[in-house]
Amino acid sequence: MHTIRDAMIVFRDEVSASLRNRVGIAIGLVQPCVYLFLFGPLLTKALPSQGDNAWRMYIPGLLVQLALFTTAYAGFNLIPDMRSGYLERLRVTPASRLALLLGRVLRDLVLLTIQLLCILALGLAFGLRASLPGVLASAGYVLLLGISLASLSYMLALRLPLEYLFAPVLNGICLPLMLLSGILLPMTFAPGWLRGISDANPLRYAVDAMRDLFDGRFSTQPVAIGALVVMALAALSMRLSTRVFGQYNS
Amino acid sequence: MQIISDSVLLFRRHLDTTMKSKISILIGMVQPVLYLLLFGPMLEKALPDASGSNAWQMYVPGLLVQLGLFGAGYAGFNLIPDMRAGVIERMRVTPISRLALLLGRVMRDAVVMLIQAVMLTLVAVGFGLRAPLVGVVGSFVMVLALAISLASMSYLLALSLPTEYLFAPVVNTVALPLLLLSGILLPMTFAPGWLSVLSHFSPFRYIVDGMRDLFLGHYATRSVLEGAIVAGVLVVGSLALGTRKFVQANS
Amino acid sequence: MIQVRGLTKTFSSKKGNVTAVAGVDFEVGAGEIVGFLGPNGAGKTTTMRMLTTLLKPSGGSAVIAGHDLLRASGEVRRTIGYVSQTGGAKPAAIIRNDIVLQGRLHGMSKSEAHARADAVLAEFEIEDLAERTAATLSGGQRRRVDMALGLVHRPPVLFLDEPTANLDPQSRALVWSHIRRLREEHGTTVFISTHYLDEADNLCDRVLIIDRGRVVAEDTPEQLKAAIAHDTVQIDVADAVDRAVETLARVDGVHSVSADGNSLSLACDQADQNLSVLLRQLDLAEVRVESVRVVKPSLDDVFMAITHRGRTEATEHAHA
Numbered sequence: 001m002h003t004i005r006d007a008m009i010v011f012r013d014e015v016s017a018s019l020r021n022r023v024g025i026a027i028g029l030v031q032p033c034v035y036l037f038l039f040g041p042l043l044t045k046a047l048p049s050q051g052d053n054a055w056r057m058y059i060p061g062l063l064v065q066l067a068l069f070t071t072a073y074a075g076f077n078l079i080p081d082m083r084s085g086y087l088e089r090l091r092v093t094p095a096s097r098l099a100l101l102l103g104r105v106l107r108d109l110v111l112l113t114i115q116l117l118c119i120l121a122l123g124l125a126f127g128l129r130a131s132l133p134g135v136l137a138s139a140g141y142v143l144l145l146g147i148s149l150a151s152l153s154y155m156l157a158l159r160l161p162l163e164y165l166f167a168p169v170l171n172g173i174c175l176p177l178m179l180l181s182g183i184l185l186p187m188t189f190a191p192g193w194l195r196g197i198s199d200a201n202p203l204r205y206a207v208d209a210m211r212d213l214f215d216g217r218f219s220t221q222p223v224a225i226g227a228l229v230v231m232a233l234a235a236l237s238m239r240l241s242t243r244v245f246g247q248y249n250s
Numbered sequence: 251m252q253i254i255s256d257s258v259l260l261f262r263r264h265l266d267t268t269m270k271s272k273i274s275i276l277i278g279m280v281q282p283v284l285y286l287l288l289f290g291p292m293l294e295k296a297l298p299d300a301s302g303s304n305a306w307q308m309y310v311p312g313l314l315v316q317l318g319l320f321g322a323g324y325a326g327f328n329l330i331p332d333m334r335a336g337v338i339e340r341m342r343v344t345p346i347s348r349l350a351l352l353l354g355r356v357m358r359d360a361v362v363m364l365i366q367a368v369m370l371t372l373v374a375v376g377f378g379l380r381a382p383l384v385g386v387v388g389s390f391v392m393v394l395a396l397a398i399s400l401a402s403m404s405y406l407l408a409l410s411l412p413t414e415y416l417f418a419p420v421v422n423t424v425a426l427p428l429l430l431l432s433g434i435l436l437p438m439t440f441a442p443g444w445l446s447v448l449s450h451f452s453p454f455r456y457i458v459d460g461m462r463d464l465f466l467g468h469y470a471t472r473s474v475l476e477g478a479i480v481a482g483v484l485v486v487g488s489l490a491l492g493t494r495k496f497v498q499a500n501s
Numbered sequence: 502m503i504q505v506r507g508l509t510k511t512f513s514s515k516k517g518n519v520t521a522v523a524g525v526d527f528e529v530g531a532g533e534i535v536g537f538l539g540p541n542g543a544g545k546t547t548t549m550r551m552l553t554t555l556l557k558p559s560g561g562s563a564v565i566a567g568h569d570l571l572r573a574s575g576e577v578r579r580t581i582g583y584v585s586q587t588g589g590a591k592p593a594a595i596i597r598n599d600i601v602l603q604g605r606l607h608g609m610s611k612s613e614a615h616a617r618a619d620a621v622l623a624e625f626e627i628e629d630l631a632e633r634t635a636a637t638l639s640g641g642q643r644r645r646v647d648m649a650l651g652l653v654h655r656p657p658v659l660f661l662d663e664p665t666a667n668l669d670p671q672s673r674a675l676v677w678s679h680i681r682r683l684r685e686e687h688g689t690t691v692f693i694s695t696h697y698l699d700e701a702d703n704l705c706d707r708v709l710i711i712d713r714g715r716v717v718a719e720d721t722p723e724q725l726k727a728a729i730a731h732d733t734v735q736i737d738v739a740d741a742v743d744r745a746v747e748t749l750a751r752v753d754g755v756h757s758v759s760a761d762g763n764s765l766s767l768a769c770d771q772a773d774q775n776l777s778v779l780l781r782q783l784d785l786a787e788v789r790v791e792s793v794r795v796v797k798p799s800l801d802d803v804f805m806a807i808t809h810r811g812r813t814e815a816t817e818h819a820h821a
Contacts, residue, residue, distance in 0.1 A: 085587040092583045094575055095606045
């Protein structure tokens with residue numbers, strides 16, 4: 001199908017530029033690494049109720065935080081392309097709007113995977129012991145989240161009338177999302193009303209699911225719900241974003 | 251003294267500008283307010299020996315320091331458009347003393363942060379914070395010292411960086427570890443040995459600990475003393491460095 | 502090659518609806534170079550973006566190279582090339598790679614795309630720029646790269662939006678010669694939108710004058726000039742200026758005479774044919790003529806005449 005072919009062409013073009021920017025990849029790792037080094041050890045001691053391996057509780061959240069703060073900012077890469085007329089030129093080729101989106105999202109997933117592996121390696125060094133199949137399945141959840149976050153980020157970049165609004169708006173969205181996903185402290189500590197609000201946060205279901213998976217529990221309700229949520233979100237985000245790619249007018 | 255009247259003159263001018271866009275004062279508070287609303291309530295259960303308002307007494311001081319790090323810490327950002335417009339150069343050629351140039355801005359930043367600190371504390375009261383007024387006022391004095399030092403350091407940074415695009419990333423990269431090491435999210439009482447040692451290198455840790463004691467109503471403790479000394483050193487040091495930079499800087 | 506019927510575009514905003522294009526009809530035959538001429542805001546770019554599938558029309562239809570614009574937009578994109586006002590080169594990309602990418606997105610294999618890139622780099626004389634990035638080029642060089650990008654897949658139809666805007670005269674002439682060569686060597690159909698009157702005059706077989714979303718005139722540049730505006734004749738006389746003015750004003754076909762010192766300026770029809778009549782009349786009136794010059798109208802005059810007339814009509818309708 002020529003959409004896949006075109007998506008791969010876009011992907012290869014975008015990924016070679018991104019992989020050359022090693023500094024950028026490293027910078028994306030700074031925040032989760034800092035949290036890993038300076039917050040993780042605190043948490044694991046502070047919550048003895050978490051059983052033998054408190055890292056199993058913390059790392060899943062950290063991976064979602066990684067996805068949130070790197071992939072959600074993917075739209076930044078689109079803004080120069082919009083400004084230079086490059087995106088518009090691509091839209092007048094036979095390549096479909098889906099191909100243009102997919103190529104970019106795949107690139108974002110590659111970067112996310114590299115960063116994910118780095119964090120997991122560091123976690124291992126700090127004492128993380130978890131079920132390997134669980135970790136792999138969790139990585140799947142993170143990548144699906146990455147698809148949603150990247151697509152929505154591109155959509156935001158395409159829709160915002162003023163490009164300097166992009167970073168502030170995104171910051172304003174990502175922080176509450178992070179706080180409401182149980183990343184710093186699991187939502188079990190939250191009072192009822194706060195838990196209620198977090199029920200509206202898809203990221204929370206992903207974190208809950210991944211915590212079970214890291215423990216090696218595959219057939220729990222959170223795992224199932226989490227899977228549905230991340231898959232539905234990915235499908236919806238891609239559909240919306242593809243449409244906005246087609247409507248974009250400079 | 252000439253310096254004081256010059257500083258006050260500039261301070262008034264900067265304050266007028268800031269007051270025209272009150273929204274910007276609120277926007278600077280968004281991050282700590284979100285933490286207050288969405289993270290604070292969880293600490294009651296998370297901190298085993300804290301119950302009821304105790305958890306807020308532990309948390310709000312840290313939150314005020316966080317306000318400083320990400321609020322006053324970003325003060326230098328406002329300098330960048332002025333630098334680009336050559337305003338700074340123009341001012342430096344007037345007879346106004348270098349220190350006054352810095353003080354005028356820093357005073358404005360301190361006032362803004364005080365306003366934000368008061369608002370934040372009031373919201374926390376709404377969420378269940380109960381603390382002695384004397385302690386809270388004492389903490390605000392520390393907040394003022396914090397604002398002055400962080401704003402000065404921020405201007406120092408803005409003038410020292412080769413390109414303006416580095417400002418936000420550098421501030422973020424520096425502020426985040428300082429935030430975590432100062433025991434702001436979770437107190438350092440739980441830290442393993444090496445982490446605890448590391449945290450002693452963050453000046454803000456002493457300030458947070460001092461403010462926590464004040465909020466609990468303990469006024470004559472070692473933490474309060476340490477916090478006050480560190481705050482004082484920060485103020486003097488940052489003003490000195492900041493002024494020197496204002497003198498040297500070429501835009 | 503291009504058939505457009507009643508193409509319309511209305512934008513809805515908070516202040517109400519704005520009709521940028523109010524029903525445009527025209528045809529462009531294979532191998533023609535046709536220009537859309539109009540001031541900024543007339544609807545040229547909007548029409549072009551509709552024809553290049555970037556914008557969905559509010560009404561009307563179009564067929565480009567046999568493909569329906571609304572129903573076969575993918576096919577349309579395959580057969581057209583488009584060079585927008587700002588061009589579409591990726592500033593940080595190496596030009597050769599960018600051209601190859603474009604070719605591949607048009608369905609070419611890697612080797613095809615490389616071969617076509619070489620061909621198009623040679624055609625626009627930018628081979629020595631191929632390893633540089635677009636951001637480092639001058640305006641004229643950028644334009645040629647943009648055109649190379651638009652033509653890598655050898656489309657039978659090319660759309661150019663303000664191709665020489667902001668270019669120096671030398672680059673403009675170069676771009677014009679490239680466009681002419683496209684038609685001569687490849688039979689490419691070219692549709693240009695421009696607000697430069699000399700560009701339309703110089704390049705186009707036919708000109709469509711567009712004002713406020715409507716085509717208000719359509720013909721070859723020469724016909725338009727002849728039909729609408731008047732020639733100007735400038736006569737320098739030695740003396741008897743008033744007598745000269747009186748005499749000339751009575752000649753058939755002379756619309757107006759004005760004098761600036763000894764220089765007379767006449768607006769009249771068919772100056773070439775009437776010149777001998779004018780000179781004979783002056784001779785009979787014993788006016789000594791020092792010099793004569795005929796100035797044919799430019800598209801400038803045509804444009805002023807048409808749109809001015811258009812606006813007067815509009816105001817009349819408003820009062821009616």
